[in-house]
Amino acid sequence: MDERSPWTPTVIRPADVDVSPDAEGLRRQLTSVDDLGAELARAKALVWRGFSVSPEEFEELLPLLLPQRWAYRHGNSPRTKVGDNVYTSTEYPPQYTISMHNELSYARNWPTRLLFYCQQAPRTGGETPVVDGTAWLSALDPEVREAFADGVRYRQNLHDGHGFGKSWQQTFETDSRAEVQEFLDDTGAEWEWRSDGTLHIEQHGPATLHDERTGEVVWFNQADQWHVAGLGDETAAALAAIMAEEDMPQSVVFADGSPIPAEYVHQVRERGLAEAVDVGWEAGDLMLIDNVLVGHGRRPFTGPRRVLVAMSG
Incomplete structure (x- = not known):
């Protein structure tokens, strides 16, 4: 029996490190x-x-925590840029949970660090759950781990300014098709411009990663967020009534193109959230996470909440 204590983030308070309770400390x-x-x-x-x-x-x-900040290029969640590669956290209705994920794990290049800053804490809820990727992987049934062994294939349909989801201009923070094409070619993605101006992208990604620094193998993909089953029954049914799954703004299949069963998606989502540790917020808090070793999400909340995010390689 594994008797180790469950993993939790390391919390640092001024008194713990004998400094003043302010930014200078x-x-x-x-x-x-x-x-x-x-x-x-x-x-x-x-x-x-x-x-x-x-x-x-x-x-x-910021320079002490993230010496080189990345732009949120190829990001699929709705955010607002508020500074020099500083963004709002995902702007998703407050009554919903954002499931566990590693930022940009669907892209060829993902950030290794994410920094969160709480400018305004919500009235209730709004915690940022974080999950140890090894615990998440271990929580899944062997059948599910085996099914994902070869990875997944992510598919995107980014409109030209009118349609569901984000446009390709918003996603890549540019109006230049040439810049987008150069970016995608560098990632090895398959892409095509369609006659209606939509940009179709397909990208293979891993389901797990072996971290050479720690020797750990972690769950590392966003299949449950890209799969139609992850949208909830009502939303999924509404979208399915008006478009095929391959035409949706984003979707995912196994690496060989075969469909991922909905029950696998539900298991990944539910067990990731069950293994997570909730980090509550107070105004002025910061959290730095290793984006490979842990996933993160968001709990529902009430009242205004403003958490900013920056990332780096």
Whole structure:
């Protein structure tokens, strides 16, 4: 029997590291760490609480946490860009749960770090659940793990400004087809422009990853978010009534093109959420996660909530 304690993020408070409870104290703590990357790989998720970081101070601290920030190019969730490669967290109705996922795991190049900053905490709920990728993988039935062994194939249909989901211009943060084509060619994706202006993209992705730093094998894909079964029965039925699954803004199949059973999708979603640890928010909190070793999501909430996100390789 495995008697190890369940994994939880490492929470750092000013008193824990003998610094002042403000942004300067956090700066002192960060500059005292010899190798933040190694510390993050060990902890998998780091939460700084009680430092009361303001939005302006957050901007000043960003270089210490994410030396090189990525644009959210090829991102499929609705966000607003609010700074230099700083975005709002996914703008999804507050009454719904966002299931566990690793950011941009469907892309050829994914970020290794994600930084969250709470500018405004909700009245209730709104926690960011984080899940250890090894625990998520272990929670799945052997039949499901085996079925996903060869990975998955993601499919996107990005409209030209009018249609369901995000346009290709929003997705790639450009109006230039040439820039999009160059980006996709660099990723090895299959793509085509269709006669109505839609950009169709197909990309193979892994279902699991072996992390060379830790030796761990983790669940690493977004099949449950891309599959029609992950939309909920009512939404899935409404979309199915007006378009074929292959014409939807996004969909996913096994690597060989065969369909993924809905019950597998439900199991992946439900067990990922069940294994997750909820991180509640207070204004001024920050959380840095290793985007390979842990997945993240969002719980429902009430009242205004503003959590900003930045990412890096």
